[in-house]
Amino acid sequence: xxxxxxxxxxxxxxxxxxxxxxxxxxxxxxxxxxxxxxxxxxxxxxxxxxxxxxxxxxxxxxxxxxxxxxxxxxxxxxxxxxxxxxxxxxxxxxxxxxxxxxxxxxxxxxxxxxxxxxxxxxxxxxxxxxxxxxxxxxxxxxxxxxxxxxxxxxxxxxxxxxxxxxxxxxxxxxxxxxxxxxxxxxxxxxxxxxxxxxxxxxxxxxxxxxxxxxxxxxxxxxxxxxxxxxxxxxxxxxxxxxxxxxxxxxx
Numbered sequence: 001x002x003x004x005x006x007x008x009x010x011x012x013x014x015x016x017x018x019x020x021x022x023x024x025x026x027x028x029x030x031x032x033x034x035x036x037x038x039x040x041x042x043x044x045x046x047x048x049x050x051x052x053x054x055x056x057x058x059x060x061x062x063x064x065x066x067x068x069x070x071x072x073x074x075x076x077x078x079x080x081x082x083x084x085x086x087x088x089x090x091x092x093x094x095x096x097x098x099x100x101x102x103x104x105x106x107x108x109x110x111x112x113x114x115x116x117x118x119x120x121x122x123x124x125x126x127x128x129x130x131x132x133x134x135x136x137x138x139x140x141x142x143x144x145x146x147x148x149x150x151x152x153x154x155x156x157x158x159x160x161x162x163x164x165x166x167x168x169x170x171x172x173x174x175x176x177x178x179x180x181x182x183x184x185x186x187x188x189x190x191x192x193x194x195x196x197x198x199x200x201x202x203x204x205x206x207x208x209x210x211x212x213x214x215x216x217x218x219x220x221x222x223x224x225x226x227x228x229x230x231x232x233x234x235x236x237x238x239x240x241x242x243x244x245x246x247x248x249x250x251x
Contacts, residue, residue, distance in 0.1 A: 004200065007228070008199055008200065011199045011231065011232075011235070012196055012199055012200060014235065015192050015196050015199070015235065015238075016196070018238065018239060018242055019192050022185065022188070022242040022243075022245070022246050023185065023189075025180075025246040025247075026180040026181075026182065026185045026245060026246040027180075029178060029179035029180035029246060029247065030179070030182060031178070032179075033176035033177060034056065034176060034177070034178070035054045035065070035170070035174050035175070035176060035177075036177050036250075037054075037056075037058050037063060037166075038058055038059065039058065040056055040057065040058030040059065040063070041056055041177070041178075041179060041249065042054035042056040042058075042063060042065065043055060043056055044174070044176065050068060050069050051066065051067070051068050052066070052067045052068075052174070053065070053066050054066075054067070054170065054174070060082075061081050061084060061157055062081075063079070063080070063081050063082075064079070064080045065078070065079040065080075065170050066078040066079075067170050067171060069171075073092055073093065073094065073095075074090065074092050075090070075091045075093075075171035075172070076088065076089070076171075077089045077090075077091065077167050077170045077171050079162060079166075079167075079170070081157050081160065082157060084157035084158055084160065085157060085160060085162070087114055087115060087162050087167075088114070088115055088116075089113065089114045089115075089119065089162070089167045090112065090113045091110070091111075091112050091167060091168055091171040091172065092111040092112075093108065093109075093110040093111075093124060093168070093171075093172060094108030094109065094110070094124075095108060095109030095111060096108070096109050097109075098123040099139055100123065100135055100139040100140075101139070102128075102133075102141075105125045105127040105128055105133070106125060106127055107123040107124065107125040107133075107135055108124060108125070109121075109123055110122060110123060112164050112167055112168065114167075119167075121137060122134060122135050122136045122137050122142065123136075123137075123139065124168065126172075126173065132168075132169075134164070177249060177250050179246070179247050179248065179249055180245065180246050180247065180248070181245050181248050181250075184241070184244070184245040184248070185242070185245040185246065187241075187245075188238060188242050188245055191238055191241070192238055195231060195234055195235065195238065198227070198231055199231050202224065202227050
């Protein structure tokens, strides 16, 4: 039996460690949910009954959103983004049912104030197959105007404005998600196992490829070196894929 070189043993140990370490990281991330805010995740806690706090660092700024529900139809969202922004918003929903052309879906009135001034008043339906749909006071769809925000740069929040959609989702339906894609991690594991067989048994792969056409083929030194370079490159690609699988957020 062909004795494995030190390089092969190290390479196999690295691949095995990637499977174990990223498996633990992916599982850990998948167990800890939060509210998605841009490209970050705000962890949720409940320090008091009826009070929910979503907090975390996003694009270089610490974000905190405190949500309280004084009554069944009224919620208060206090959101702070570093030193850039502090908005206190009130959400009243559901109000009276609205009449729209989309009679198959129920649309209820919603009223949002920000820092004591009117921010949005119209309708909201949570029954559309594509997700939430917003309507103006005349019962016409707003075409997404309720979700517009402004950010001038990756880590610059000075031109950012909270949107009615963000405030309403925190108040009414804070859907929680988690980092990590278990399906993509499983694909990476399969790729790692295939790569480990190529590293451990390079001659077997050579025979599988050329043994059908040549009797007792022998790999050249160039082929051996090329296989080493290819497997190292694929390991680097696999490492990047594992990193993404363990930390990515769902769309």
